[in-house]
Amino acid sequence: MKIDHKTVDEVAHLARLEFDSKAKDEIANDMNRMLSFVEKLNELDTKGIEPLIYMTDESNVLREDIVKDTITQKEALLNAPKKDSDYFKVAKVIDQK
Secondary structure (H helix, E strand, O other): OOOOHHHHHHHHHHOOOOOOHHHHHHHHHHHHHHHHHHHHHOOOOOOOOOOOOOOOOOOOOOOOOOOOOOOOHHHHHHOOOOEOOOOEOOOOOOOOO
16 A cells, blocks of 8 residues: 555544645655565464454552542541631632623
8 A cells, every 4th residue: 555645645634733735745755764664564474363453461450449538527627727626728719700
């Protein structure tokens, strides 16, 4: 398969891109180089080789999810620079117009 300007135009349209003539030449050249690399991979004998789905055989080791209290609300508010009886006070960041 050979990539020509028509193919570059079709791919550019799908990607909502625009290229001048010089850029189309460079992109067509790059795409042809990519395709030749993939075609080179077809020369390899892959009979009896399992497809690679994951890069590692390890699975996630997750800890058990246990709920525990680590800090109380009063302890959390002790170091707050601004607070009222139950909540942190923070600067207003959203203006309502």
